[in-house]
Amino acid sequence: MEFLNHLAFGFGVAFSLQNLAYCFAGVALGTLIGVLPGVGPLVTIAMLFPITFHLPAVPAIIMLAGIFYGAQYGGSTTSILVNLPGETASAVTCIDGYQMARQGRAGPALATAALASFFAGCIGTLVIALAGPTLGEWALKFGAAEYTSLMLMALVASAVMTQGDAVKGLAMVVLGLIIGVVGVDVNSGMARYAFGIPELVDGIGFTVVAVGLFAVAEIVMNLESREPREVYTGKVTGLMPTARDIKDAAWPAVRGTVVGSCFGILPGTGPALSSFATYMLEKKLARDPSRFGRGAIEGVAAPEAANNAAAQTAFIPMLTLGIPASATMALMLAALTLQGIATGPQVMLEKPDLFWGLIASMWIGNCLLVVLNLPLVGLWVKLLTVPYRWLFPSIIVFCCIGNFSVNNNPFDVYLCALIGVLGYALVKLECEPAPLLLGYVLGPLLEENLRRALLLSRGDPTVFVTRPISGAFTIATVLIFIIMVVPTVRTRRRTA
Amino acid sequence: MKPDLRSNRDFIAGLLFVVIGALAVALARDYPIGTTMRMGPGYFPTALGAILFLFGVYVLVRGLRSGEKVNGVWGARAIALIALSILLFGFLLDRAGMVPAIVVTFLVAAAAGREFRLKEAVLVAAVIAVFSVAVFSYGLKLPYPLLGSY
Numbered sequence: 001m002e003f004l005n006h007l008a009f010g011f012g013v014a015f016s017l018q019n020l021a022y023c024f025a026g027v028a029l030g031t032l033i034g035v036l037p038g039v040g041p042l043v044t045i046a047m048l049f050p051i052t053f054h055l056p057a058v059p060a061i062i063m064l065a066g067i068f069y070g071a072q073y074g075g076s077t078t079s080i081l082v083n084l085p086g087e088t089a090s091a092v093t094c095i096d097g098y099q100m101a102r103q104g105r106a107g108p109a110l111a112t113a114a115l116a117s118f119f120a121g122c123i124g125t126l127v128i129a130l131a132g133p134t135l136g137e138w139a140l141k142f143g144a145a146e147y148t149s150l151m152l153m154a155l156v157a158s159a160v161m162t163q164g165d166a167v168k169g170l171a172m173v174v175l176g177l178i179i180g181v182v183g184v185d186v187n188s189g190m191a192r193y194a195f196g197i198p199e200l201v202d203g204i205g206f207t208v209v210a211v212g213l214f215a216v217a218e219i220v221m222n223l224e225s226r227e228p229r230e231v232y233t234g235k236v237t238g239l240m241p242t243a244r245d246i247k248d249a250a251w252p253a254v255r256g257t258v259v260g261s262c263f264g265i266l267p268g269t270g271p272a273l274s275s276f277a278t279y280m281l282e283k284k285l286a287r288d289p290s291r292f293g294r295g296a297i298e299g300v301a302a303p304e305a306a307n308n309a310a311a312q313t314a315f316i317p318m319l320t321l322g323i324p325a326s327a328t329m330a331l332m333l334a335a336l337t338l339q340g341i342a343t344g345p346q347v348m349l350e351k352p353d354l355f356w357g358l359i360a361s362m363w364i365g366n367c368l369l370v371v372l373n374l375p376l377v378g379l380w381v382k383l384l385t386v387p388y389r390w391l392f393p394s395i396i397v398f399c400c401i402g403n404f405s406v407n408n409n410p411f412d413v414y415l416c417a418l419i420g421v422l423g424y425a426l427v428k429l430e431c432e433p434a435p436l437l438l439g440y441v442l443g444p445l446l447e448e449n450l451r452r453a454l455l456l457s458r459g460d461p462t463v464f465v466t467r468p469i470s471g472a473f474t475i476a477t478v479l480i481f482i483i484m485v486v487p488t489v490r491t492r493r494r495t496a
Numbered sequence: 497m498k499p500d501l502r503s504n505r506d507f508i509a510g511l512l513f514v515v516i517g518a519l520a521v522a523l524a525r526d527y528p529i530g531t532t533m534r535m536g537p538g539y540f541p542t543a544l545g546a547i548l549f550l551f552g553v554y555v556l557v558r559g560l561r562s563g564e565k566v567n568g569v570w571g572a573r574a575i576a577l578i579a580l581s582i583l584l585f586g587f588l589l590d591r592a593g594m595v596p597a598i599v600v601t602f603l604v605a606a607a608a609g610r611e612f613r614l615k616e617a618v619l620v621a622a623v624i625a626v627f628s629v630a631v632f633s634y635g636l637k638l639p640y641p642l643l644g645s646y
Contacts, residue, residue: 051636054636167551167554167555167558168506168509168551168555170551171509171513171548171551171552171555174517174544174547174548174551175513175516175548177544178516178520178541178544178545178548181540181541181544185527185537187535187537188528188536188537190527190537192524192527192537192541193520193523193541216575216578216579216582219578220571220574220575220578220608223571223574223608223609223610224568224569224571224574388609389606389609389611389612389613389617390616390620392605392606392608392609393581393601393602393603393605393606393609393617393620393621393624394602394620394624396578396581396582396601396602396605397585397598397601397602397605397624397628398628399582400582400585400586400597400601401585401598401628401632401638404585404586404589404640405632405636405638408639410586410587410589410590411586412586413582413583413585413586413589414582414583414586416582417579417580417582417583417586418579420575420578420579420582421575421579424571424575425512426509426512428566428567428570429505429506429508429509429512429566430505430509430567431509447540450535450540451535451539451540454532454533454535455533455534455535458533459531459532459533459534461532
């Protein structure tokens with residue numbers, strides 16, 4: 001069992017006092033910000049990234065990962081208590097979780113969410129430890145052509161799988177790729193789309209794009225919506241679920257974990273789709289489906305397990321292939337790149353402390369979440385009663401400080417305002433920003449691999465189809481495209 | 497016809513893509529294209545711009561056909577104030593210091609909300625300023641002057 005040795009090594013790294021402290025800080029901060037209504041993991045990471053910027057690579061990524069699943073976890077607390085998900089992944093938890101809270105069972109709902117997440121987190125960590133090296137070894141065979149078609153697959157999938165319109169999703173990917181072009185071209189040293197502005201020669205910082213696109217747009221959308229928020233302010237009493245609750249929730253949590261683990265690895269799907277899928281599955285399997293939507297504990301356990309499992313396994317393609325499967329992972333990849341770490345199959349061999357230390361710290365982080373959050377539920381409930389009119393200006397201020405501090409340059413802050421306006425317009429026009437972010441992060445990688453692949457093939461584009469692995473990715477891309485896009489085009493024609 | 501187009505969701509989205517795509521192609525004309533085998537710096541952006549342009553045309557035409565409207569109204573005031581507050585932060589941090597930048601940004605951003613109460617906002621802004629100074633200046637040791645320019 002080689003992987004046990006690796007895990008032991010990882011725990012050795014993660015259990016150092018320094019890394020443990022950063023893991024704890026990340027989880028605590030992530031939960032704290034993630035609990036705030038309307039702030040999802042993506043905004044939380046973008047906002048808190050500058051704090052980790054000056055740390056060494058291993059503690060930085062450990063802290064960022066902690067922020068990520070802390071925020072994800074905080075989001076489910078918010079869904080249960082406020083009926084306002086921080087992001088789509090916890091939207092499903094709202095349905096039954098909020099009903100449970102209204103029936104005075106907020107405590108068991110929160111505990112179930114925490115325990116199901118913890119269980120899924122443990123399994124997810126094991127899956128990474130087992131599948132990561134295998135996938136990484138396989139990926140060592142990848143050449144430029146394989147990477148190009150894999151990235152195209154991830155981009156097309158992310159565009160097509162978003163809730164919105166597929167064609168607009170694809171357009172957003174391309175827009176993201178164009179934003180990614182800004183800056184110096186590595187091959188020729190030529191500055192592109194820089195307009196003679198020295199700051200643009202270095203490219204646009206990812207915190208600038210993420211904050212502008214997500215935080216600003218989200219805040220303005222929240223300000224516009226006139227629905228009053230209904231916060232469950234009753235006291236959370238009796239945290240522990242009953243024996244019957246545990247019996248009811250156990251299998252859904254297991255099934256959710258399996259579904260989530262699979263979805264997490266697939267490009268473009270991620271936690272959101274997995275929690276929807278598993279909720280549907282539980283509803284089908286239930287003896288009495290009508291209980292769903294009225295506070296069924298399965299409806300909390302299964303999606304929470306699924307989105308946490310998916311959140312964990314989403315690290316696999318990001319770490320071993322260097323290809324993020326979701327916008328949040330794209331942000332993590334960008335953060336790693338800024339730290340000077342090139343992810344990919346070689347990361348396990350060259351930086352085993354990073355790879356295995358991160359995996360071990362994920363498990364520790366999940367542990368911390370349970371230990372930290374169940375006793376602190378009262379604090380989170382208090383935090384939820386903070387009015388939004390105090391929160392959103394504070395978020396703006398912190399985002400500004402963060403953006404400024406990456407380069408100590410006001411230009412980044414100005415650019416963030418501009419991208420914020422663009423982001424608001426795009427959201428208003430129902431163009432999903434997540435594919436744009438993925439395109440923006442993958443853009444430079446895609447261009448580099450595309451160039452190299454075509455140089456090696458002497459300009460013959462069939463290389464993407466004739467090389468077997470690359471061909472498989474290309475066929476998968478075409479299939480995803482046909483399955484998802486063609487029906488919408490056809491129905492639109494019919495209705496038009 | 498005109499007011500229709502102004503709230504036609506896909507028409508505007510398509511137009512936005514078309515304009516950005518066209519701009520991307522036009523600006524990339526200055527960069528050598530190269531060949532498919534040896535791509536120059538202009539190859540990739542030109543191709544992207546063209547693809548975005550085509551997607552834009554498709555979305556635009558679809559918008560004209562379906563005539564679907566933008567959901568709700570354009571919250572011009574909110575986005576303008578939020579953007580302004582961010583701009584002010586960048587402008588003031590260099591010139592007036594961190595504390596004024598935080599307070600002004602907070603107040604301008606807060607004014608974007610529907611229930612804006614000046615006294616309360618000033619109080620919360622002060623709290624946030626003290627908190628930020630403690631965390632960022634003393635905790636993380638960011639080198640910005642609290643008051644005054646560099």
